[in-house]
Amino acid sequence: MTVTLADVAARAGVSAATVSRVLNGNYPVAASTRGRVLRAVEELEYVVNGPASALAAASSDLVGILVNDIADPFFGILAGAVQAELSGASGPGGEKLAVVCNTGGSPERELTYLTLLQRQRAAGVVLTGSASEDPAHARALAAGLARLSGAGTRVVLCGRPAQAAGAEPEPGSRAEPDSRAEPESGAEPECGAPLTTLAFDNRGGAQRLTGHLIALGHRRIGCVAGPAGRTTTGERLAGHRAALAAHGIEDAPRRVVHGAYDRGSGYDAAVELLRRDSELTAVVAANDTAALGVCAALRDRGLRVPEDVSVAGFDDLPFSADAAPALTTVRLPLAEAGARAGRLVTGREERPPGGRATLPAELMVRGSTSVRYP
The missing domain is CATH 3.40.50.2300 (Response regulator)
Structure with missing residues (x-):
């Protein structure tokens, strides 16, 4: 009677998937487990199905x-x-x-x-x-x-x-x-x-970034958050809010606008933030690309960065250091x-x-x- 992979698995006391991994060598297996499988193969004189094995290996x-x-x-x-x-x-x-x-x-x-x-x-x-x-x-x-x-x-x-x-x-x-x-x-x-x-460490990075702005004297800080319902957005927004709370600053919902991680969304979000609160002194953006959009929106309204409004990004993408002015950001x-x-x-x-x-x-x-x- 032909010995199957399932027979080897039963003899060794493991799953068929573990036997396959030992025979194909495509994933680390504990030494003792590997020993049990190889002993079972020898005792049962199991012969690997060559064509099937080759087919599996071909996609590895x-x-x-x-x-x-x-x-x-x-x-x-x-x-x-x-x-x-x-x-x-x-x-x-x-x-x-x-x-x-x-x-x-x-x-x-x-x-x-x-x-x-x-x-x-x-x-x-x-x-x-x-x-x-x-x-x-x-x-x-x-x-x-x-x-x-x-x-x-x-x-x-x-x-x-x-x-x-x-x-x-x-x-x-x-x-x-x-x-x-x-x-x-x-x-x-x-x-x-x-x-x-x-x-x-999205949360920790965002908390340090907002904390840096607070240390510079900013209290009316707008936030261009990323898309709602995404884990990265939630983590960075939580860090921003933690920094505000640590310094007793109001977490005003009107100072948070969600948008995509692109320049256009950063621009539109900055316009909306200024409409809601024209006295903002700083804006933290979801990422560096959105931060460029924020800077463009501020310039178009005659505001200077950073003299009138400070702007910060996130990620430290390659262009960040070469922007004018160079972006304060969080390096990942x-x-x-x-x-x-x-x-x-x-x-x-x-x-x-x-x-x-x-x-x-x-x-x-x-x-x-x-x-x-x-």
Whole structure:
């Protein structure tokens, strides 16, 4: 009688997915687990199905990189750094093929791309930028990540909060853990490849940025927030409000306007803020691109930056230091984060403790902010 993968899994006390990972070498497995699987293979004289194995291996060169807007330098830097690491990969498997998937910020497109990457048996997936805060989407995303993880795909969340692949798997699915196996102490669960998160300190960075303006004497501070319902927007707005609260400054809703992360939205938001409160002395923008729009709107109304109104951005994109005046902003380590995500998704860097790391946000003080005199 032909010995199957399921027979080996039963003998070793693990899931079929774990047996597959040991035989294909496409994901790290605890040494003791690997030993049990190899002993079961030898005892049962299991013979790997060559054509099927080759078919599975043929798709292991693919890594998907999901971005909200490839035209935005924020995502371009991240994706470029990930791809550079994939093209320079050495060792088992060698270079990987990077496929950049532009979601346009659509939660539906995000889920569609995850499904397509699962069908292609992608070796890895890197999700970058903010996520939708909609609970229904969060559940659907968790289910999609669980399916990818259960199939052995490495998933790295880069620049977004931790997201557990916590959906209940369907009975018999590849994401379903093997109830017969006892997890080893300190080992990852047998249900699939664990998720890794590289988050940015958006809240802390925004709090320091607004705190810097307050220290300069500003009290009437407008905020051009990002799109409503996105995690990055929520984190940065929370940091801004925390700084106001820490100094006893009113958190006036009229001083917050939401918009996209682009120049036009920054311009329109600044116009609206000035309509609501013509006495504003400073504006913090959702990102550096929106900050340029804010500066343009102020100039068009005869206001000087920073003499009349100070302006600050976020991200420290390449043009920020060359703007006139140079933008005060918060520097995020975009290139470093992308490179690290590339190493993590190919297994060339060890996961951080608990699978999560928060990357620092550094305040960069430049010429677009100045002291506010009474």
